[in-house]
Structures are given as structure tokens and as C-alpha cells.
Amino acid sequence: MKTFNWSAEAEKLWDKNSESWNSKSREMWEEGSRKDIVSFFEKHINKGSRVCDLGCGDGYGSYKLALAGYNVTGIDVSEEMIHKAKALNADTCAEFIKGDISCLSFEENSVDAVLAINSLEWTESPLNVLKEMQRIVKPEGRACIGILGPTAAPRVNSYRRLYNEKVICNTMMPWEFEALAQENGWVKIDELGVYKKASEQLPKGSLPVNLKQSLSFMWVFMLENMKQKGMGEE
Incomplete structure (x- = not known):
């Protein structure tokens, strides 16, 4: 039986989807679901800090941060x-590395x-990430x-896990991630909810x-x- 290589399969998928993702990335960061992330980020991280954008895609988020x-x-x-x-960041100081975010090449305590x-x-x-x-x-x-x-589009890429098949998308809910983070050395200091237009009308x-x-x-x-x-220092 052929061994399922997660990184190789993920790379294949995102190489294939890079054009379609690139075509909508700017809109997501400027006007869509990601438009408030940079201002939220600025509330908590000082300018000039060293930042890693993990799973940066076509680099539009990195571009905004730069x-x-x-x-x-x-x-x-x-x-x-x-x-x-x-290519997008040719005029910024942002740098880019091809790699798996579950196995980073950075030294301990090296980023802000x-x-x-x-x-x-x-x-x-x-959890490893x-x-x-x-x-x-x-x-x-x-x-x-x-x-x-839960109101994001159905994760077609994760559905086949119900047939015990290896899948690339490891779907989880926000509350599951929050518990995982808090049980493994992180504390939540702020949060930002992003809603579809229909949900925005509901009193929350x-x-x-x-x-x-x-x-x-x-x-x-x-x-x-x-x-x-x-920790981790000699």
C-alpha cells in the first residue's frame, strides 16, 4: 500500500490551486473575511517585530504586514x-521560505x-504546529x-475521512482549537469574530x-x- 505523505499531497493540492487562490486573495484581505486581521494584529504586536506568516499562501497577508x-x-x-x-513582495522587505510549518527551521525564541x-x-x-x-x-x-x-463552506477536502481515508484538510472547530491551545502553553488574550452577512444581522x-x-x-x-x-537556553 502506498504511504500517504501529508506534505507532498498538500503541496500538490496548493500548487494546483495557486492560481484560483491568487485571484481572490487581495479581495479577502482588503474587503472580505480577512480585512480586519492586520488592524487586530497591530493592537497586540509592536511595529518592527519579527513575524512568521505560517502558511502564507500567495503572500498577500505578508505584504500587508510588511x-x-x-x-x-x-x-x-x-x-x-x-x-x-x-513576486508580490518584490518591493517589500518580506522574505519567503518553502517549508512545512510543522517542522520549522527557526531557532528557539527567535521570533516575536x-x-x-x-x-x-x-x-x-x-498540535505539532x-x-x-x-x-x-x-x-x-x-x-x-x-x-x-461552522458557517464557512463545507470542507469537501475533509469529508472522505468519514470513510477512514487519509485526507489533507484536518477540520476543527474554533472551540476545539481554543482548548488545544490552552492545554499546551498558550493563553487567549483577545479574539475577533468574522461572520457572513446573514449572521451579522443577528443580535450576538x-x-x-x-x-x-x-x-x-x-x-x-x-x-x-x-x-x-x-526555556531551551543553555
Whole structure:
């Protein structure tokens, strides 16, 4: 039986989808579901900080962060995405590396913050990615993580898991990710709900967070690394 190689299959998928993703990326970041992420990021991370954009795709988020004054390195498993990211960021200081975000090449405590928008769902083990984030982010550093909510489009790429087939998309709900993060050394310090237009009309002010998350298209977490200072140092 042929061994399922998660990274290789993910690279194949995103290489194939790079053109269609690139065609809608700008709209998502400027006017769509991701339009408030950079301002949310700026509330919690100082300008000039070293930031890793994990699962950077075509680099539009990295581009926005670079223009906002951050020192950005984007990482993506897809060679085609990295090619597009470098072209888009030709006039910025952002750098890009092809790689698997579950196995990062950065030294311990070497970055101030990470950004990962809808990318943990596309890893074989989100827990391993969280641990890698904690390893490279400085103590009390930040992680801005976006997880698709229940009202996002159905995850066709994850459906076949119900037949015990290996799939690329590791679907999880925002509350599941929140518990996973809090059980593994991260604390939530802020959050941002993103809703479809129909959900925006519903009164949500008095609802508990878990019900707000249930209505969301995406939930964006700002986490703080609770790793103790001195961990991993000689």
C-alpha cells in the first residue's frame, strides 16, 4: 500500500490551486473575511517585530504586514505559492521560505510573533504546529491564529475521512482549537469574530463566546506564549 505523505499531497493540492487562490486573495484581505486581521494584529504586536506568516499562501497577508512595518518571513508548503509571494513582495522587505510549518527551521525564541490564518487545518497535526510555534516564539510572544468556523463552506477536502481515508484538510472547530491551545502553553488574550452577512444581522452581544463561535465564518485568536523565560537556553 502506498504511504500517504501529508506534505507532498498538500503541496500538490496548493500548487494546483495557486492560481484560483491568487485571484481572490487581495479581495479577502482588503474587503472580505480577512480585512480586519492586520488592524487586530497591530493592537497586540509592536511595529518592527519579527513575524512568521505560517502558511502564507500567495503572500498577500505578508505584504500587508510588511507595509504595516513588520519584519516578515512567510512560509508555505507550495512552491507555486512561494513564487507568487516573492513576486508580490518584490518591493517589500518580506522574505519567503518553502517549508512545512510543522517542522520549522527557526531557532528557539527567535521570533516575536506568528500569524497563521486558516493554515492549521491544513496540517497533519495542529498540535505539532502549536508546539513548533511555542518553540520559535519568545516567552510572552504572540500568535494570531485564524480558524474557520461552522458557517464557512463545507470542507469537501475533509469529508472522505468519514470513510477512514487519509485526507489533507484536518477540520476543527474554533472551540476545539481554543482548548488545544490552552492545554499546551498558550493563553487567549483577545479574539475577533468574522461572520457572513446573514449572521451579522443577528443580535450576538449577550451570547456566550461558544455560541458566537458557532455562528462564525472564522474566529481569530490572539494568543500569548506562556513558555517560561530561559526555556531551551543553555
